[in-house]
Amino acid sequence: MIEIKDIYKSFSGNNVLKGISGKFEEGVTNLIIGGSGSGKTTLLKCMVGLHQPDSGSVLYDGRDFTPMSYEQRIEVRKEIGMLFQGSALFDSMTVEENIMFPLNMFTDQTRSEKIDRVNFCLERVNLAGKNKLFPAELSGGMKKRVGIARAISMNPKYLFCDEPNSGLDPKTSIVIDELIQEITEEYKTTTIVVTHDMNSVMGIGDYILFLHEGKKFWEGSNKEIAHTDIKELNDFVFASRFMKAAKDKF
Protein backbone atom coordinates (compact mmCIF):
# COMPACT_ATOMS: atom_id res chain seq x y z
CA MET A 1 0.00 0.00 0.00
CA ILE A 2 1.14 3.53 -0.75
CA GLU A 3 -0.12 6.44 1.29
CA ILE A 4 0.42 10.09 0.49
CA LYS A 5 -0.09 12.72 3.16
CA ASP A 6 -0.60 16.40 2.52
CA ILE A 7 1.71 16.75 -0.47
CA TYR A 8 2.61 20.29 -1.48
CA LYS A 9 4.78 21.15 -4.45
CA SER A 10 5.51 24.42 -6.19
CA PHE A 11 7.74 25.47 -9.06
CA SER A 12 9.07 29.04 -9.04
CA GLY A 13 6.25 30.24 -6.81
CA ASN A 14 3.57 28.44 -8.81
CA ASN A 15 1.72 26.05 -6.48
CA VAL A 16 1.12 22.88 -8.46
CA LEU A 17 0.08 20.53 -5.65
CA LYS A 18 -1.89 21.89 -2.71
CA GLY A 19 -2.10 19.35 0.06
CA ILE A 20 -2.94 16.08 -1.66
CA SER A 21 -3.62 13.01 0.47
CA GLY A 22 -4.76 9.54 -0.48
CA LYS A 23 -4.34 5.80 0.02
CA PHE A 24 -3.54 3.38 -2.82
CA GLU A 25 -4.26 -0.23 -1.92
CA GLU A 26 -2.40 -3.23 -3.31
CA GLY A 27 -3.99 -5.60 -5.81
CA VAL A 28 -6.27 -2.90 -7.22
CA THR A 29 -5.76 -0.42 -10.04
CA ASN A 30 -5.57 3.08 -8.61
CA LEU A 31 -6.11 5.94 -11.02
CA ILE A 32 -5.08 9.56 -10.69
CA ILE A 33 -7.14 11.60 -13.10
CA GLY A 34 -7.48 15.26 -13.93
CA GLY A 35 -7.22 17.73 -16.75
CA SER A 36 -3.97 18.97 -18.27
CA GLY A 37 -2.04 21.00 -15.71
CA SER A 38 -4.01 19.61 -12.77
CA GLY A 39 -0.80 18.25 -11.20
CA LYS A 40 -1.24 14.51 -11.70
CA THR A 41 2.14 13.84 -13.31
CA THR A 42 3.83 16.09 -10.73
CA LEU A 43 2.14 14.07 -7.99
CA LEU A 44 3.37 10.83 -9.56
CA LYS A 45 6.90 12.22 -9.81
CA CYS A 46 6.76 13.30 -6.16
CA MET A 47 5.68 9.79 -5.23
CA VAL A 48 8.58 8.11 -7.00
CA GLY A 49 11.13 10.72 -5.91
CA LEU A 50 11.78 12.36 -9.28
CA HIS A 51 10.53 15.55 -7.62
CA GLN A 52 11.04 16.36 -3.95
CA PRO A 53 7.75 17.58 -2.40
CA ASP A 54 7.92 20.92 -0.55
CA SER A 55 6.11 19.25 2.32
CA GLY A 56 4.12 16.11 3.05
CA SER A 57 5.10 12.48 2.99
CA VAL A 58 4.91 9.40 0.79
CA LEU A 59 4.69 6.11 2.65
CA TYR A 60 5.53 2.81 0.97
CA ASP A 61 4.01 0.19 3.26
CA GLY A 62 4.67 2.52 6.18
CA ARG A 63 8.19 3.52 5.09
CA ASP A 64 8.40 7.28 4.70
CA PHE A 65 10.14 7.82 1.35
CA THR A 66 10.54 11.61 1.40
CA PRO A 67 13.21 12.02 4.12
CA MET A 68 15.16 8.92 3.03
CA SER A 69 18.85 9.13 2.10
CA TYR A 70 20.01 8.28 -1.43
CA GLU A 71 21.01 4.75 -0.38
CA GLN A 72 17.70 4.10 1.41
CA ARG A 73 15.76 5.30 -1.62
CA ILE A 74 17.66 2.89 -3.86
CA GLU A 75 16.30 -0.01 -1.79
CA VAL A 76 12.70 1.20 -2.22
CA ARG A 77 13.21 1.93 -5.90
CA LYS A 78 14.25 -1.65 -6.51
CA GLU A 79 10.65 -2.51 -5.62
CA ILE A 80 9.23 0.01 -8.09
CA GLY A 81 8.38 -0.59 -11.73
CA MET A 82 7.38 2.32 -13.91
CA LEU A 83 5.85 2.67 -17.35
CA PHE A 84 6.58 6.09 -18.82
CA GLN A 85 4.40 8.15 -21.12
CA GLY A 86 6.86 7.78 -23.99
CA SER A 87 7.89 4.27 -22.85
CA ALA A 88 11.47 5.55 -22.15
CA LEU A 89 13.10 2.47 -23.64
CA PHE A 90 16.87 2.73 -24.06
CA ASP A 91 17.40 3.42 -27.76
CA SER A 92 20.80 1.79 -27.97
CA MET A 93 19.57 -1.51 -26.52
CA THR A 94 17.44 -4.27 -27.99
CA VAL A 95 14.14 -5.26 -26.41
CA GLU A 96 15.93 -8.11 -24.64
CA GLU A 97 18.69 -5.84 -23.33
CA ASN A 98 16.14 -3.29 -22.13
CA ILE A 99 14.28 -5.87 -20.08
CA MET A 100 17.47 -7.51 -18.89
CA PHE A 101 19.05 -4.21 -17.82
CA PRO A 102 17.67 -4.06 -14.24
CA LEU A 103 18.40 -7.77 -13.84
CA ASN A 104 22.02 -7.18 -14.88
CA MET A 105 22.32 -4.30 -12.44
CA PHE A 106 20.72 -5.78 -9.36
CA THR A 107 20.73 -9.56 -9.53
CA ASP A 108 23.37 -12.25 -9.65
CA GLN A 109 21.35 -14.46 -11.98
CA THR A 110 23.14 -16.43 -14.68
CA ARG A 111 22.67 -15.37 -18.28
CA SER A 112 20.29 -18.26 -19.00
CA GLU A 113 18.18 -17.37 -15.95
CA LYS A 114 17.99 -13.80 -17.14
CA ILE A 115 17.05 -14.87 -20.67
CA ASP A 116 14.29 -17.05 -19.18
CA ARG A 117 12.99 -14.11 -17.19
CA VAL A 118 13.08 -11.84 -20.27
CA ASN A 119 11.19 -14.44 -22.31
CA PHE A 120 8.64 -14.85 -19.52
CA CYS A 121 8.05 -11.08 -19.34
CA LEU A 122 7.77 -10.81 -23.12
CA GLU A 123 5.27 -13.67 -23.24
CA ARG A 124 3.32 -11.98 -20.46
CA VAL A 125 2.89 -8.87 -22.64
CA ASN A 126 2.27 -10.93 -25.80
CA LEU A 127 5.55 -10.02 -27.46
CA ALA A 128 7.29 -13.40 -27.49
CA GLY A 129 10.09 -13.61 -30.02
CA LYS A 130 10.66 -9.85 -30.31
CA ASN A 131 13.87 -10.05 -28.25
CA LYS A 132 16.28 -8.78 -30.86
CA LEU A 133 14.30 -5.80 -32.13
CA PHE A 134 15.38 -2.25 -31.30
CA PRO A 135 12.86 0.30 -29.92
CA ALA A 136 12.94 2.19 -33.24
CA GLU A 137 11.53 -0.93 -34.92
CA LEU A 138 8.50 -1.15 -32.62
CA SER A 139 5.05 0.43 -32.91
CA GLY A 140 3.76 2.71 -30.11
CA GLY A 141 1.70 -0.07 -28.55
CA MET A 142 4.59 -2.52 -28.69
CA LYS A 143 6.87 0.02 -27.02
CA LYS A 144 4.36 0.39 -24.19
CA ARG A 145 4.20 -3.37 -23.79
CA VAL A 146 8.01 -3.64 -23.71
CA GLY A 147 7.92 -0.82 -21.13
CA ILE A 148 5.54 -2.93 -19.04
CA ALA A 149 7.74 -6.01 -19.51
CA ARG A 150 10.75 -4.03 -18.29
CA ALA A 151 8.75 -2.64 -15.37
CA ILE A 152 7.71 -6.11 -14.19
CA SER A 153 11.07 -7.82 -14.80
CA MET A 154 12.13 -7.31 -11.18
CA ASN A 155 8.76 -8.42 -9.74
CA PRO A 156 7.90 -4.95 -8.44
CA LYS A 157 5.67 -4.39 -5.44
CA TYR A 158 4.65 -1.00 -6.78
CA LEU A 159 3.79 -0.27 -10.41
CA PHE A 160 3.45 3.29 -11.69
CA CYS A 161 2.09 4.10 -15.14
CA ASP A 162 2.22 7.62 -16.53
CA GLU A 163 -0.40 8.13 -19.26
CA PRO A 164 -0.09 4.56 -20.56
CA ASN A 165 -2.60 5.16 -23.35
CA SER A 166 -1.29 8.41 -24.77
CA GLY A 167 -0.78 8.20 -28.51
CA LEU A 168 -2.42 4.80 -28.84
CA ASP A 169 -5.53 3.81 -30.79
CA PRO A 170 -8.60 2.84 -28.70
CA LYS A 171 -8.15 -0.89 -29.27
CA THR A 172 -4.50 -0.90 -28.26
CA SER A 173 -5.37 1.32 -25.27
CA ILE A 174 -7.79 -1.33 -24.03
CA VAL A 175 -5.12 -4.03 -24.48
CA ILE A 176 -2.68 -1.97 -22.38
CA ASP A 177 -5.33 -1.25 -19.72
CA GLU A 178 -6.27 -4.91 -19.44
CA LEU A 179 -2.64 -5.89 -19.24
CA ILE A 180 -2.04 -3.44 -16.38
CA GLN A 181 -5.11 -4.74 -14.56
CA GLU A 182 -4.14 -8.39 -15.06
CA ILE A 183 -0.61 -7.78 -13.80
CA THR A 184 -1.95 -5.88 -10.79
CA GLU A 185 -4.28 -8.70 -9.80
CA GLU A 186 -1.82 -11.47 -10.63
CA TYR A 187 1.18 -10.06 -8.73
CA LYS A 188 -0.81 -8.11 -6.12
CA THR A 189 1.08 -4.96 -6.98
CA THR A 190 0.09 -1.52 -5.77
CA THR A 191 -0.61 0.02 -9.16
CA ILE A 192 -1.03 3.73 -9.76
CA VAL A 193 -2.02 4.93 -13.20
CA VAL A 194 -2.04 8.58 -14.19
CA THR A 195 -4.49 9.08 -17.01
CA HIS A 196 -7.11 11.28 -18.57
CA ASP A 197 -8.44 8.53 -20.77
CA MET A 198 -12.11 7.95 -19.97
CA ASN A 199 -12.05 4.38 -21.26
CA SER A 200 -9.40 3.62 -18.64
CA VAL A 201 -11.42 5.39 -15.95
CA MET A 202 -14.53 3.37 -16.70
CA GLY A 203 -12.67 0.14 -17.49
CA ILE A 204 -10.06 -0.33 -14.79
CA GLY A 205 -10.59 2.40 -12.17
CA ASP A 206 -10.96 0.45 -8.95
CA TYR A 207 -9.97 3.55 -6.99
CA ILE A 208 -9.91 6.98 -8.57
CA LEU A 209 -8.41 10.18 -7.24
CA PHE A 210 -9.53 13.27 -9.13
CA LEU A 211 -7.27 16.33 -9.13
CA HIS A 212 -8.33 19.80 -10.16
CA GLU A 213 -6.01 22.80 -10.03
CA GLY A 214 -3.62 20.98 -7.73
CA LYS A 215 -6.26 19.91 -5.19
CA LYS A 216 -7.98 16.62 -4.54
CA PHE A 217 -11.60 17.16 -5.52
CA TRP A 218 -12.97 13.66 -5.32
CA GLU A 219 -12.07 10.02 -4.66
CA GLY A 220 -14.04 6.86 -5.26
CA SER A 221 -14.49 4.03 -7.76
CA ASN A 222 -15.53 3.96 -11.42
CA LYS A 223 -18.95 2.75 -10.30
CA GLU A 224 -19.47 5.89 -8.25
CA ILE A 225 -17.96 8.44 -10.60
CA ALA A 226 -21.06 8.82 -12.76
CA HIS A 227 -23.25 9.59 -9.77
CA THR A 228 -21.54 12.57 -8.22
CA ASP A 229 -22.74 16.13 -8.31
CA ILE A 230 -19.28 17.72 -8.31
CA LYS A 231 -19.32 20.11 -11.23
CA GLU A 232 -15.54 20.02 -11.91
CA LEU A 233 -15.57 16.22 -11.99
CA ASN A 234 -18.63 16.00 -14.22
CA ASP A 235 -17.18 18.62 -16.55
CA PHE A 236 -14.04 16.54 -16.84
CA VAL A 237 -15.51 13.05 -17.12
CA PHE A 238 -18.49 13.91 -19.26
CA ALA A 239 -16.81 16.48 -21.48
CA SER A 240 -17.46 14.63 -24.73
CA ARG A 241 -20.88 14.20 -26.35
CA PHE A 242 -20.42 10.45 -26.26
CA MET A 243 -19.81 10.42 -22.52
CA LYS A 244 -22.73 12.78 -21.95
CA ALA A 245 -24.99 10.42 -23.90
CA ALA A 246 -23.62 7.40 -22.08
CA LYS A 247 -23.92 8.97 -18.60
CA ASP A 248 -27.44 7.77 -17.99
CA LYS A 249 -26.47 4.19 -18.70
CA PHE A 250 -23.80 4.05 -16.01
Add this chain to the structure above:
Amino acid sequence: MNFTNFGRYILLLKSVFRRPEKLKIYLKEIAKQMDYVGVGSLGLIAIISTFIGAVMTLQIAFQLVSDFIPKTIIGSVNRDSSILELSPTISAIVLAGKIGSAISSEIGSMRVTEQIDALEIMGINAPGYLILPKIISGITMVPMLVIISMFLSITGGYIGGSVSGAVTPAEYIQGITTDFNPYTITVALVKAFVFGFIITSVPAYEGFYVRGGALEVSQASTRAVVISCISILACDYIVTQLLL
Protein backbone atom coordinates in the same frame (compact mmCIF):
# COMPACT_ATOMS: atom_id res chain seq x y z
CA MET B 1 28.99 29.00 -17.19
CA ASN B 2 27.86 31.24 -14.33
CA PHE B 3 28.28 30.45 -10.62
CA THR B 4 24.94 28.63 -10.32
CA ASN B 5 25.81 26.41 -13.24
CA PHE B 6 29.30 25.85 -11.88
CA GLY B 7 27.81 24.78 -8.55
CA ARG B 8 25.44 22.38 -10.28
CA TYR B 9 28.36 21.06 -12.33
CA ILE B 10 30.32 20.30 -9.16
CA LEU B 11 27.27 18.62 -7.57
CA LEU B 12 26.78 16.54 -10.70
CA LEU B 13 30.42 15.45 -10.57
CA LYS B 14 29.89 14.43 -6.94
CA SER B 15 27.04 12.15 -8.07
CA VAL B 16 29.15 10.84 -10.94
CA PHE B 17 31.81 9.53 -8.60
CA ARG B 18 29.42 7.56 -6.36
CA ARG B 19 30.17 3.87 -5.99
CA PRO B 20 29.02 1.95 -9.10
CA GLU B 21 26.09 -0.47 -8.63
CA LYS B 22 27.83 -3.21 -10.59
CA LEU B 23 31.44 -2.75 -11.63
CA LYS B 24 31.25 -5.28 -14.47
CA ILE B 25 28.59 -3.29 -16.29
CA TYR B 26 30.48 -0.06 -15.82
CA LEU B 27 33.69 -1.65 -17.17
CA LYS B 28 31.81 -2.83 -20.24
CA GLU B 29 30.48 0.67 -20.76
CA ILE B 30 33.96 2.19 -20.24
CA ALA B 31 35.38 -0.14 -22.92
CA LYS B 32 32.60 0.92 -25.30
CA GLN B 33 33.27 4.59 -24.67
CA MET B 34 37.04 4.14 -25.04
CA ASP B 35 36.45 2.59 -28.41
CA TYR B 36 34.24 5.49 -29.44
CA VAL B 37 36.47 8.26 -28.10
CA GLY B 38 39.84 6.69 -28.91
CA VAL B 39 39.53 4.45 -31.94
CA GLY B 40 36.65 6.47 -33.37
CA SER B 41 38.68 9.68 -33.37
CA LEU B 42 41.99 8.24 -34.53
CA GLY B 43 41.50 8.94 -38.26
CA LEU B 44 40.46 12.55 -37.73
CA ILE B 45 43.32 13.27 -35.34
CA ALA B 46 45.82 11.58 -37.68
CA ILE B 47 44.81 13.67 -40.69
CA ILE B 48 44.71 16.96 -38.78
CA SER B 49 48.03 16.37 -36.99
CA THR B 50 49.92 15.36 -40.13
CA PHE B 51 48.76 18.41 -42.07
CA ILE B 52 49.35 20.81 -39.20
CA GLY B 53 52.92 19.46 -38.84
CA ALA B 54 53.55 19.88 -42.56
CA VAL B 55 52.12 23.38 -42.65
CA MET B 56 54.10 24.34 -39.54
CA THR B 57 57.37 23.36 -41.22
CA LEU B 58 56.57 25.46 -44.28
CA GLN B 59 55.58 28.48 -42.22
CA ILE B 60 58.62 28.31 -39.93
CA ALA B 61 60.86 28.00 -43.00
CA PHE B 62 59.11 30.99 -44.57
CA GLN B 63 59.78 33.11 -41.49
CA LEU B 64 63.46 32.11 -41.21
CA VAL B 65 64.89 34.74 -43.50
CA SER B 66 68.24 35.15 -41.76
CA ASP B 67 71.17 33.06 -42.97
CA PHE B 68 72.61 33.15 -39.45
CA ILE B 69 69.88 30.83 -38.15
CA PRO B 70 70.51 27.18 -38.98
CA LYS B 71 67.70 25.31 -40.71
CA THR B 72 67.81 22.65 -38.03
CA ILE B 73 65.83 25.12 -35.93
CA ILE B 74 62.78 24.29 -38.10
CA GLY B 75 62.74 20.77 -36.67
CA SER B 76 63.25 22.01 -33.10
CA VAL B 77 60.49 24.63 -33.27
CA ASN B 78 58.11 22.20 -34.95
CA ARG B 79 58.82 19.55 -32.31
CA ASP B 80 58.32 21.84 -29.32
CA SER B 81 55.25 23.56 -30.78
CA SER B 82 53.67 20.23 -31.64
CA ILE B 83 54.36 18.67 -28.28
CA LEU B 84 53.56 21.63 -26.07
CA GLU B 85 50.70 23.32 -27.83
CA LEU B 86 49.41 22.13 -31.16
CA SER B 87 48.89 18.44 -30.46
CA PRO B 88 47.16 18.80 -27.08
CA THR B 89 45.17 21.95 -27.77
CA ILE B 90 44.15 21.52 -31.41
CA SER B 91 43.32 17.86 -30.79
CA ALA B 92 41.24 18.81 -27.77
CA ILE B 93 39.33 21.50 -29.65
CA VAL B 94 38.63 19.13 -32.53
CA LEU B 95 37.56 16.43 -30.10
CA ALA B 96 35.34 18.89 -28.23
CA GLY B 97 33.45 19.37 -31.48
CA LYS B 98 33.27 15.71 -32.37
CA ILE B 99 32.87 13.98 -29.00
CA GLY B 100 31.47 16.85 -26.94
CA SER B 101 28.50 17.45 -29.20
CA ALA B 102 27.80 13.71 -29.38
CA ILE B 103 27.88 13.33 -25.59
CA SER B 104 25.63 16.33 -25.04
CA SER B 105 23.13 15.21 -27.68
CA GLU B 106 23.06 11.63 -26.44
CA ILE B 107 22.49 12.51 -22.79
CA GLY B 108 20.14 15.38 -23.67
CA SER B 109 18.00 13.10 -25.83
CA MET B 110 17.90 10.59 -23.01
CA ARG B 111 16.74 13.35 -20.67
CA VAL B 112 13.88 14.60 -22.87
CA THR B 113 12.69 11.07 -23.65
CA GLU B 114 12.61 10.21 -19.91
CA GLN B 115 15.30 7.54 -20.23
CA ILE B 116 17.28 9.20 -17.43
CA ASP B 117 14.15 9.19 -15.24
CA ALA B 118 13.78 5.49 -16.05
CA LEU B 119 17.32 4.85 -14.81
CA GLU B 120 16.65 6.79 -11.61
CA ILE B 121 13.40 4.90 -10.97
CA MET B 122 15.22 1.58 -11.38
CA GLY B 123 17.51 2.69 -8.55
CA ILE B 124 20.50 3.31 -10.82
CA ASN B 125 22.75 6.31 -10.27
CA ALA B 126 22.11 7.90 -13.67
CA PRO B 127 25.02 10.39 -13.54
CA GLY B 128 27.40 7.59 -12.61
CA TYR B 129 26.18 5.15 -15.22
CA LEU B 130 25.98 7.69 -18.03
CA ILE B 131 28.84 10.07 -17.32
CA LEU B 132 31.57 8.18 -15.42
CA PRO B 133 32.47 5.86 -18.34
CA LYS B 134 32.69 8.88 -20.64
CA ILE B 135 34.98 10.80 -18.27
CA ILE B 136 37.24 7.78 -17.77
CA SER B 137 37.43 7.22 -21.52
CA GLY B 138 38.23 10.94 -21.98
CA ILE B 139 41.03 11.11 -19.45
CA THR B 140 42.64 7.93 -20.76
CA MET B 141 42.07 8.12 -24.51
CA VAL B 142 42.71 11.84 -25.10
CA PRO B 143 46.31 11.58 -23.77
CA MET B 144 46.84 8.55 -26.05
CA LEU B 145 45.46 10.45 -29.01
CA VAL B 146 47.70 13.39 -28.14
CA ILE B 147 50.77 11.13 -28.10
CA ILE B 148 49.82 9.84 -31.56
CA SER B 149 49.15 13.40 -32.66
CA MET B 150 52.61 14.55 -31.51
CA PHE B 151 54.28 11.78 -33.47
CA LEU B 152 52.22 12.43 -36.60
CA SER B 153 52.64 16.20 -36.39
CA ILE B 154 56.43 15.86 -36.24
CA THR B 155 56.30 13.26 -39.03
CA GLY B 156 54.06 15.58 -41.06
CA GLY B 157 56.69 18.29 -40.64
CA TYR B 158 59.33 15.92 -41.95
CA ILE B 159 57.20 15.04 -44.99
CA GLY B 160 56.23 18.67 -45.65
CA GLY B 161 59.82 19.87 -45.37
CA SER B 162 61.19 17.11 -47.58
CA VAL B 163 58.54 17.40 -50.29
CA SER B 164 58.75 21.20 -50.50
CA GLY B 165 62.49 21.36 -50.07
CA ALA B 166 62.11 23.86 -47.23
CA VAL B 167 64.43 21.76 -45.09
CA THR B 168 66.44 18.65 -45.84
CA PRO B 169 65.54 15.40 -44.04
CA ALA B 170 68.94 15.37 -42.35
CA GLU B 171 68.56 18.94 -41.04
CA TYR B 172 65.03 18.23 -39.84
CA ILE B 173 66.07 15.04 -38.02
CA GLN B 174 68.99 16.87 -36.46
CA GLY B 175 66.62 19.62 -35.37
CA ILE B 176 64.09 17.36 -33.68
CA THR B 177 66.81 15.41 -31.86
CA THR B 178 68.77 18.40 -30.60
CA ASP B 179 68.17 19.77 -27.09
CA PHE B 180 65.05 17.71 -26.51
CA ASN B 181 63.53 18.27 -23.08
CA PRO B 182 61.39 15.26 -22.06
CA TYR B 183 59.54 17.45 -19.53
CA THR B 184 57.59 18.96 -22.43
CA ILE B 185 55.93 15.56 -22.89
CA THR B 186 54.84 15.61 -19.24
CA VAL B 187 53.33 19.06 -19.68
CA ALA B 188 51.51 17.94 -22.82
CA LEU B 189 50.11 14.86 -21.09
CA VAL B 190 48.91 16.91 -18.11
CA LYS B 191 47.14 19.19 -20.57
CA ALA B 192 45.66 16.21 -22.41
CA PHE B 193 44.37 14.75 -19.14
CA VAL B 194 42.71 18.05 -18.17
CA PHE B 195 41.29 18.52 -21.67
CA GLY B 196 39.98 14.96 -21.72
CA PHE B 197 38.10 15.69 -18.51
CA ILE B 198 36.66 18.94 -19.88
CA ILE B 199 35.67 17.45 -23.26
CA THR B 200 33.58 14.76 -21.57
CA SER B 201 32.28 16.33 -18.35
CA VAL B 202 31.14 19.73 -19.65
CA PRO B 203 29.00 18.33 -22.51
CA ALA B 204 27.66 15.67 -20.14
CA TYR B 205 26.56 18.42 -17.76
CA GLU B 206 24.91 20.39 -20.55
CA GLY B 207 23.05 17.31 -21.77
CA PHE B 208 22.07 16.10 -18.32
CA TYR B 209 20.17 19.25 -17.41
CA VAL B 210 18.39 19.83 -20.70
CA ARG B 211 14.71 20.74 -20.35
CA GLY B 212 12.36 20.78 -23.31
CA GLY B 213 12.67 19.04 -26.64
CA ALA B 214 14.76 18.66 -29.78
CA LEU B 215 15.51 22.39 -30.04
CA GLU B 216 16.85 22.57 -26.49
CA VAL B 217 18.97 19.45 -27.07
CA SER B 218 20.60 21.05 -30.12
CA GLN B 219 21.12 24.32 -28.21
CA ALA B 220 22.71 22.40 -25.34
CA SER B 221 24.98 20.66 -27.81
CA THR B 222 26.16 23.97 -29.28
CA ARG B 223 26.63 25.43 -25.80
CA ALA B 224 28.60 22.36 -24.74
CA VAL B 225 31.08 22.77 -27.59
CA VAL B 226 31.49 26.52 -27.03
CA ILE B 227 31.99 26.19 -23.25
CA SER B 228 34.34 23.23 -23.73
CA CYS B 229 36.50 25.18 -26.19
CA ILE B 230 36.71 28.23 -23.95
CA SER B 231 37.47 26.03 -20.92
CA ILE B 232 40.18 24.21 -22.88
CA LEU B 233 41.89 27.48 -23.82
CA ALA B 234 41.62 28.85 -20.28
CA CYS B 235 42.99 25.65 -18.76
CA ASP B 236 45.71 25.57 -21.42
CA TYR B 237 46.94 28.93 -20.15
CA ILE B 238 46.67 27.92 -16.49
CA VAL B 239 48.50 24.60 -16.93
CA THR B 240 51.21 26.25 -19.03
CA GLN B 241 51.65 28.98 -16.42
CA LEU B 242 51.85 26.43 -13.61
CA LEU B 243 54.14 23.89 -15.25
CA LEU B 244 56.53 25.93 -17.38
